[in-house]
Amino acid sequence: MAGLAVEKYRAQQIATWIFKHGATTFEEMTNLSKDLRQRLETKSWISKPDIKTRLQSKRGDTVKYLFVLSDGQLVESVLMRHDYGRSVCVSTQVGCRYGCRLCASGLGGLVRSLDAGEIYDQVLGIEKDIGERISSLVIMGSGEPLDNYRATLTFIKNIAAPYGLNIGYRHITISTCGLVPGIRRLAAEGLPLTLAVSLHAPNDSLRDQLVPINKKYPLSELITAGRDYVRETGRRITFEYALIAGVNDSAVHARELCGLLQDILCHVNLIPANPVVERGVKPPTKQQIELFKSILESNMLTTTVRREFGADINAACGQLRRRILPGTLKM
Numbered sequence: 474m475a476g477l478a479v480e481k482y483r484a485q486q487i488a489t490w491i492f493k494h495g496a497t498t499f500e501e502m503t504n505l506s507k508d509l510r511q512r513l514e515t516k517s518w519i520s521k522p523d524i525k526t527r528l529q530s531k532r533g534d535t536v537k538y539l540f541v542l543s544d545g546q547l548v549e550s551v552l553m554r555h556d557y558g559r560s561v562c563v564s565t566q567v568g569c570r571y572g573c574r575l576c577a578s579g580l581g582g583l584v585r586s587l588d589a590g591e592i593y594d595q596v597l598g599i600e601k602d603i604g605e606r607i608s609s610l611v612i613m614g615s616g617e618p619l620d621n622y623r624a625t626l627t628f629i630k631n632i633a634a635p636y637g638l639n640i641g642y643r644h645i646t647i648s649t650c651g652l653v654p655g656i657r658r659l660a661a662e663g664l665p666l667t668l669a670v671s672l673h674a675p676n677d678s679l680r681d682q683l684v685p686i687n688k689k690y691p692l693s694e695l696i697t698a699g700r701d702y703v704r705e706t707g708r709r710i711t712f713e714y715a716l717i718a719g720v721n722d723s724a725v726h727a728r729e730l731c732g733l734l735q736d737i738l739c740h741v742n743l744i745p746a747n748p749v750v751e752r753g754v755k756p757p758t759k760q761q762i763e764l765f766k767s768i769l770e771s772n773m774l775t776t777t778v779r780r781e782f783g784a785d786i787n788a789a790c791g792q793l794r795r796r797i798l799p800g801t802l803k804m
């Protein structure tokens with residue numbers, strides 16, 4: 474607005490139109506003068522969410538959306554209907570450079586990062602589609618949010634703003650595979666966001682295989698950064714742990730995990746792996762999951778087993794394209 478020599482408060486009005494009401498043309502902004510609307514039209518454009526397809530789970534509690542970006546790239550987002558509200562899982566990149574073994578997003582490498590508007594559009598598009606308010610967010614779709622730091626933070630600040638959807642920072646979860654410098658940078662923002670770290674293994678040798686970035690940022694550095702995050706933000710961390718039968722699900726692993734996470738304010742989310750029969754990848758039995766959970770709980774670790782969301786549409790737990798694919802796990 475300064476560049477157009479327009480009063481500052483107009484910026485707030487325009488932001489409200491775009492970020493709260495999802496306006497996709499300047500014409501809709503009826504509290505701006507016709508002259509200003511025309512000038513804006515010649516200087517700028519507003520992106521709009523373009524839903525290519527949607528898939529609803531049989532239970533109806535999950536809908537997976539595929540959005541087309543302006544250059545034809547596709548990204549996935551997931552709507553999850555909880556008792557307490559509607560939650561959306563967004564993508565921050567097309568593809569991903571980190572190649573975690575349990576994830577399909579990294580298979581083709583990073584294609585490109587999304588800009589803040591493209592991330593925002595996923596939420597607006599879903600809100601408009603269902604005609605209901607979104608009350609929480611998980612930034613856990615394709616891509617590593619801390620590898621697209623600036624756009625992700627701009628998105629978060631806009632969506633949490635009064636001119637945006639006013640979603641409280643406490644209702645936003647940002648997921649990382651463990652980029653230590655990114656965790657430290659995020660902690661310094663002082664925002665009460667929930668940080669979710671994809672852990673999946675209690676020791677370096679196993680985690681090196683499952684989450685290769687561990688070779689660069691080993692567990693000792695990751696846990697120290699996590700501890701500092703808790704201290705600086707006052708928020709507990711969520712550690713995501715995908716349980717794979719015969720790989721990381723034994724009582725020994727559970728005890729090792731207790732040792733690793735002692736003295737850190739956290740919550741452990743156990744995720745039974747999706748089965749891939751031909752590769753011998755399968756989730757542990759119910760008894761094994763219960764045993765693992767009980768060992769953690771008897772060591773004072775708050776633990777949940779993640780509810781299955783839309784497994785029939787490959788959107789289990791809002792993980793979008795994250796699923797164990799045949800051939801991705803060799804051990």
Ligand code: SF4
Nearest residue numbers: 569572573576579616
């Ligand atoms: S889990 Fe996250 S960081 Fe790892 S490959 Fe998948 S999208 Fe990338």
